[in-house]
Amino acid sequence: MGKTKHTGPIKLSKKPKPSLWASKVPFGLGKIKPHHIRDTMRVVWENKDNLPYATRILTQGVCDGCALGVQGLKDQTLTGPHLCTTRLNVLRLSTMGPMKEDILHADIDELRKMSSTELRKLGRIPYPLIRKPGDWKFSRISWDEAMDKIASKIKAINPKQYAFYLTSRGITNESYYVAAKTARFLGTNNIDNASRICHSPSKTALTRSVGIGASSCNYKDWIGTDVLVFWGSVAANNQPVSTKYMYAAKRKGTKIIIINPYHEPSMDNYWIPSIAESALFGTKIADDVYQVNIGGDIAFMHGIMKHWFDMEEEEYGSAIDHDFVNEHVNNLDELREKVTAYDWEQLEKSSGLSRKRMMELAELLAKSKSAVFVWSMGLTQHRFGTDNVSQVANLALLRGFLGREYCGLMPIRGHSGVQGSGEMGADPFSLPGGEMDDEGRKRVEKVWNFDIPKWQGDIVGVSLENALLPEDHERKLKLYYMSGGNFLETMPDPDFVKKCLESVDIRVHQDIIFNTSTFVDAKEAVIVLPAMTRYEQPGGGTSTSTERMVYFSPEIKGPRIEEARSEWEIYVDLAKRVKPEESHLIDFKDAYAVRDEIALAAPNYDGIQHLKEKGDLFQWGGAWLCEDGICPTPDGKGNLIPVEIPELRKPEGHFYVTTRRGKQFNSMIYDETDPFNDADRYDVLMNEEDGKKHDIEEGDAIVVYNKYGTFNGRAKFEPIKSGNVEVHWPEGNELIEKGIYEEYAGIPEYHAAAIVEKAETYYAHKDTKYVEKRVEELEMEIS
Numbered sequence: 207m208g209k210t211k212h213t214g215p216i217k218l219s220k221k222p223k224p225s226l227w228a229s230k231v232p233f234g235l236g237k238i239k240p241h242h243i244r245d246t247m248r249v250v251w252e253n254k255d256n257l258p259y260a261t262r263i264l265t266q267g268v269c270d271g272c273a274l275g276v277q278g279l280k281d282q283t284l285t286g287p288h289l290c291t292t293r294l295n296v297l298r299l300s301t302m303g304p305m306k307e308d309i310l311h312a313d314i315d316e317l318r319k320m321s322s323t324e325l326r327k328l329g330r331i332p333y334p335l336i337r338k339p340g341d342w343k344f345s346r347i348s349w350d351e352a353m354d355k356i357a358s359k360i361k362a363i364n365p366k367q368y369a370f371y372l373t374s375r376g377i378t379n380e381s382y383y384v385a386a387k388t389a390r391f392l393g394t395n396n397i398d399n400a401s402r403i404c405h406s407p408s409k410t411a412l413t414r415s416v417g418i419g420a421s422s423c424n425y426k427d428w429i430g431t432d433v434l435v436f437w438g439s440v441a442a443n444n445q446p447v448s449t450k451y452m453y454a455a456k457r458k459g460t461k462i463i464i465i466n467p468y469h470e471p472s473m474d475n476y477w478i479p480s481i482a483e484s485a486l487f488g489t490k491i492a493d494d495v496y497q498v499n500i501g502g503d504i505a506f507m508h509g510i511m512k513h514w515f516d517m518e519e520e521e522y523g524s525a526i527d528h529d530f531v532n533e534h535v536n537n538l539d540e541l542r543e544k545v546t547a548y549d550w551e552q553l554e555k556s557s558g559l560s561r562k563r564m565m566e567l568a569e570l571l572a573k574s575k576s577a578v579f580v581w582s583m584g585l586t587q588h589r590f591g592t593d594n595v596s597q598v599a600n601l602a603l604l605r606g607f608l609g610r611e612y613c614g615l616m617p618i619r620g621h622s623g624v625q626g627s628g629e630m631g632a633d634p635f636s637l638p639g640g641e642m643d644d645e646g647r648k649r650v651e652k653v654w655n656f657d658i659p660k661w662q663g664d665i666v667g668v669s670l671e672n673a674l675l676p677e678d679h680e681r682k683l684k685l686y687y688m689s690g691g692n693f694l695e696t697m698p699d700p701d702f703v704k705k706c707l708e709s710v711d712i713r714v715h716q717d718i719i720f721n722t723s724t725f726v727d728a729k730e731a732v733i734v735l736p737a738m739t740r741y742e743q744p745g746g747g748t749s750t751s752t753e754r755m756v757y758f759s760p761e762i763k764g765p766r767i768e769e770a771r772s773e774w775e776i777y778v779d780l781a782k783r784v785k786p787e788e789s790h791l792i793d794f795k796d797a798y799a800v801r802d803e804i805a806l807a808a809p810n811y812d813g814i815q816h817l818k819e820k821g822d823l824f825q826w827g828g829a830w831l832c833e834d835g836i837c838p839t840p841d842g843k844g845n846l847i848p849v850e851i852p853e854l855r856k857p858e859g860h861f862y863v864t865t866r867r868g869k870q871f872n873s874m875i876y877d878e879t880d881p882f883n884d885a886d887r888y889d890v891l892m893n894e895e896d897g898k899k900h901d902i903e904e905g906d907a908i909v910v911y912n913k914y915g916t917f918n919g920r921a922k923f924e925p926i927k928s929g930n931v932e933v934h935w936p937e938g939n940e941l942i943e944k945g946i947y948e949e950y951a952g953i954p955e956y957h958a959a960a961i962v963e964k965a966e967t968y969y970a971h972k973d974t975k976y977v978e979k980r981v982e983e984l985e986m987e988i989s
C-alpha cells in the first residue's frame with residue numbers, strides 16, 4: 207500500500223482558455239446537447255413536495271449515483287460545486303412517498319403492463335408483501351410473517367440451494383458486509399453482486415497483473431498527466447462530473463485519447479454547467495479518437511506494443527522503461543514473443559485500425575512521461591474481458607506508468623456501491639479484505655468466530671441457471687434473495703431469465719421500488735421487503751468511490767417510509783431466525799458496530815470505524831497503489847501477461863453488435879432520447895457506408911437478428927466503425943446468447959454477431975428464408 211497521502215482538492219483557474227472552446231456560438235445553440243438547466247428545473251418540479259429534504263440529501267449525503275464520489279456537493283479533486291443530472295435524476299427515489307394502496311394491491315396483470323420507468327414513479331414499497339401461486343395481487347404481510355417464512359425455507363433446504371444477490375443501487379458497505387457475513391453464517395457461499403455484470407474482470411485482471419483490485423490512482427492524476435486514455439468508457443455520459451476533471455486536465459496540457467467503436471459525441475465536446483466558459487462555449491475534450499472494432503482492443507494493444515518492440519530494435523530505451531521493467535516487472539521475454547509473433551495484417555484485421563494509426567498512439571505513449579488509462583464496460587463485458595484489462599496493464603507496466611503521480615490504471619465504476627461490494631465480501635470469490643482462499647478464510651474466521659463454508663459459491667448467472675436443475679439436485683436453486691436488481695433487464699436472454707426466476711420456490715425482493723422482475727411468478731411465494739435508502743439508515747452508512755475514498759453518508763432528517771428497514775438489519779434479523787442458538791455471532795448493536803467490525807475483517811478499511819460525522823472520509827491504500835512500482839503480488843513485481851487475440855466469431859455478412867447507454871443510469875432509463883446524439887431507444891447506430899451497402903437509408907425500419915433473437919429498430923447513421931452496430935442496453939439484450947461467461951471473472955458476454963436487414967426484406971422472407979433455412983445457416987456459422 208502506498209505511503210503518500212491524497213493531498214485534497216485543487217483550485218480550478220477561472221481564467222478563460224478559448225483554445226479549449228468547442229464553439230464560438232454561445233450555449234452551443236443549434237447543436238445537439240443536454241439542457242442542464244431545463245433538466246434541473248424538471249427535477250426541482252418532481253421533488254416539489256419534499257424540497258427541504260431533497261436539499262439536505264444533496265448537501266449532506268454521499269451521492270448514490272455513480273462511483274465518481276461526492277460528499278454533499280464537494281469532492282476531493284477540485285474545489286467548487288460537484289453536481290450532475292444523473293444525481294438529480296435518482297434523487298426522486300429518495301424523496302418520494304409510499305405507493306398508494308390501490309397500486310400496491312393492483313391486479314398483477316395490470317402492473318405487468320408497466321415498464322420499469324413507469325413503475326419507478328409509482329412510489330416506495332411501504333411494507334412487506336407476499337404473492338403466492340394463484341394470487342392475482344400482492345397481500346400485506348407482517349415483517350415477522352415474512353421473515354419467518356424465508357427463514358423456515360432456508361432451514362429446510364441445502365445451503366447450496368439458496369443464493370443472495372445485491373445490486374449497487376445506493377447500497378452501503380455496511381449492508382454488503384453484513385450480507386456477506388450472513389450468507390456464510392447460514393452456510394452458503396452463493397452470494398454475488400452487480401459488479402459481476404460490469405467490472406468483475408477489472409478486479410480479476412488487476413489482481414493477476416499487479417496484485418490490486420481497485421484503481422491504482424486518483425482523479426487528480428488526470429490533471430497534468432501527459433496522456434489520459436479512455437478505453438471503452440464514455441465517462442462524460444456515465445460519470446458526468448468527470449468532464450470537469452477532463453477540462454482541468456486539458457488546461458494543464460493533457461492529451462485526451464478516446465478508444466471506442468463509436469465516436470461518442472459526449473466525449474468530443476461537452477458543455478460543463480459548473481464552469482462558466484464551458485457552459486457558454488463548451489469544451490473540446492477528445493484530442494484524438496481511435497475507432498476500434500468491437501472486440502478489437504487486444505489486437506490494437508498488441509499493435510502498440512509491437513511497434514514499441516520495433517522501436518527498441520532501432521534504439522534501446524526509445525519505448526520501454528527498462529529501469530522500471532528490470533526492477534518491477536516479470537515476463538518481458540514471454541510477452542515480447544507473443545506480441546511479435548502477430549503480423550500487422552492480423553492486428554489490422556482484428557482491431558479495424560491501420561498499422562499507421564496503431565503506431566501513432568504507440569509513439570505518443572512512448573514519448574510521454576506519464577499516462578493514466580481509464581476503462582469501463584467496453585473492455586470488461588466480453589468473454590475475454592480479463593485479458594482486455596490485463597493487456598491495458600501490460601501497456602502501463604512496459605512504460606512504468608504505475609505507482610506515481612499522474613500515472614495509473616483506473617477501472618471507472620458506474621455505480622456508487624460497486625467498489626465496496628466485493629471489498630466487503632459480497633462475492634463468491636471474496637471475503638472482506640481479500641480472496642476466498644484458505645488463508646483468507648482463516649483470517650476472517652478469527653473475526654467472525656464461525657466456520658466459513660469451503661465450497662465454491664456460484665456467480666449470479668449460474669445461480670439463475672441452477673433454478674432449472676432437477677428438483678433433487680444438490681444445487682437446484684430454491685430460494686433467491688435479492689437486494690435490488692432486475693435480471694430481466696440486465697442479463698442476456700430475458701425470456702430465459704424469466705423462466706429461471708419462475709422456477710424458484712421463494713423469491714425475495716428487498717428493494718425500495720417495484721421493477722418488472724418483482725411481478726414474475728414463483729413456485730411458492732414472491733416476498734417483497736421494503737428497504738431504507740442510504741439516507742434513512744440510522745447511524746448512516748459508507749460507500750467507496752472508484753478512487754478508493756470511503757465516504758461517510760449520515761442519516762438525514764426527513765420523512766420516512768412506514769415499515770422500511772436498514773438493509774443490514776434485515777440480514778441480521780434473518781440470520782437470527784434461522785440460527786437463534788448462535789445469534790450472538792451475528793449481532794450488531796448499530797451501524798457503528800458494523801463499521802468497527804469491518805475495520806477488523808478488512809484491514810484496508812482500518813479507519814472506517816472513525817467515520818461518524820458528515821464530511822468524514824478516508825482513502826484506503828493511500829494516493830497510489832503499487833507506489834514506486836512495488837506491487838502487492840507475492841514477489842512484489844507486476845506480471846506482464848501474454849494474451850491471445852480473441853476469435854471474433856463474425857461470419858460473412860454479419861455485423862458486430864454491442865450495447866450502449868443513452869440517457870440512463872445503469873438500467874434505469876430517464877429519457878427516451880439521448881441528449882448527445884438525438885438517438886431514441888430503438889435507433890440502431892450504424893455507419894452510413896454500411897447502410898448504403900445494404901440498401902438502408904437513415905430512418906429506415908430495420909431488423910437486427912441472429913439465432914438468439916430479433917431486434918426491431920430504425921437505422922441511424924452515426925460515426926461508428928464500419929461493420930459494427932450499436933443498440934441500446936437493455937433493449938438489445940435479446941440478441942445476446944445466454945450462458946456465455948468470461949473464463950476468469952464470470953461476466954456474461956454482452957456482444958454478438960448479427961445480420962442487419964431492412965424490415966420489409968426481413969418480413970417478406972421471414973417464413974421461408976429465415977425460419978426454415980436461415981436459422982440453420984446461422985447455427986452452423988456461429989457455433
Ligand code: SF4
Nearest residue numbers: 269271272275290447
Ligand atoms: S458524477 Fe457521479 S458521483 Fe458525481 S454527482 Fe454525478 S452521479 Fe454523483
